[in-house]
Amino acid sequence: MLKQLAINSNTYHGFSLEDAVVGASKAGFTQIELAAVEGHTAHVLPEMSSEQLEEIKLLLQNNGMKCVGIGAHSNVMTEEGIANLLKSIDLAVIFNCKYIVTATGDAHGDKDVIEDEKVLIDNLTPIIEKCEKLNKVLVLETHGNNYATGASLKKLAKLLNSKVKINYDTANVIFYGNILPYDDLEASVDYVEFIHLKDKLGPFNEWHFPAIGDGDLDFHKLFGTLEKADYRGPISVEVEFTPEGPANLEEVNEAVRRSYSYLTNIFK
Numbered sequence: 001m002l003k004q005l006a007i008n009s010n011t012y013h014g015f016s017l018e019d020a021v022v023g024a025s026k027a028g029f030t031q032i033e034l035a036a037v038e039g040h041t042a043h044v045l046p047e048m049s050s051e052q053l054e055e056i057k058l059l060l061q062n063n064g065m066k067c068v069g070i071g072a073h074s075n076v077m078t079e080e081g082i083a084n085l086l087k088s089i090d091l092a093v094i095f096n097c098k099y100i101v102t103a104t105g106d107a108h109g110d111k112d113v114i115e116d117e118k119v120l121i122d123n124l125t126p127i128i129e130k131c132e133k134l135n136k137v138l139v140l141e142t143h144g145n146n147y148a149t150g151a152s153l154k155k156l157a158k159l160l161n162s163k164v165k166i167n168y169d170t171a172n173v174i175f176y177g178n179i180l181p182y183d184d185l186e187a188s189v190d191y192v193e194f195i196h197l198k199d200k201l202g203p204f205n206e207w208h209f210p211a212i213g214d215g216d217l218d219f220h221k222l223f224g225t226l227e228k229a230d231y232r233g234p235i236s237v238e239v240e241f242t243p244e245g246p247a248n249l250e251e252v253n254e255a256v257r258r259s260y261s262y263l264t265n266i267f268k
Contacts, residue, residue: 170196
């Protein structure tokens with residue numbers, strides 16, 4: 001599974017994409033999920049000029065990095081969110097990656113309740129159709145107020161005729177869903193095509209996501225489930241620290257280095 005590892009550039013929230021690419025490459029990563037969330041981590045955006053996008057492609061190439069997904073969190077319960085996600089699919093074409101990652105609500109502070117699932121399905125339909133046309137896969141993240149678990153997203157995916165898959169965030173199910181990921185991942189792994197690998201410390205509702213291996217999660221158990229299911233999708237490492245954030249770039253780079261080292265030892 002070492003070859004499936006990627007770095008989620010949101011780990012470098014507050015820093016440049018160049019910082020993310022160079023730091024993660026030095027740690028050993030060769031794949032990246034590009035964060036495309038305006039107002040949060042906008043390392044790449046559909047509004048960027050062709051010149052800017054070409055510069056990013058060159059940055060990746062020069063550092064031996066391949067893009068595996070576009071993390072384009074959009075609130076698809078709004079017209080603006082639908083439009084943004086539709087445009088972001090074009091980024092997957094430009095960077096030649098298979099996956100578009102989103103949740104269903106706001107990227108942070110998602111407290112809206114989706115009372116009519118039919119509205120959500122209608123909103124997702126044009127996004128799914130464009131993904132199918134361009135041979136891309138929409139993966140919905142375990143995130144927020146409505147779909148915090150793999151089990152809940154599996155039910156939604158079935159309603160969508162299995163045309164969407166799950167981006168399973170190993171720590172979000174704790175933070176948003178107040179459950180441990182082990183049984184939930186096992187029950188939904190047949191619909192999982194993307195992983196956000198995140199560790200967790202503290203009470204379930206405490207924002208504390210340290211370097212992989214520094215928290216409480218049993219990754220041997222999680223990887224056992226993935227191996228049993230013959231999981232072959234990306235495993236995108238994400239470190240989100242605490243609400244205060246990292247002190248500096250060196251702290252981020254060290255967390256990324258420790259995460260890669262820890263995972264390398266697991267996969268030996």
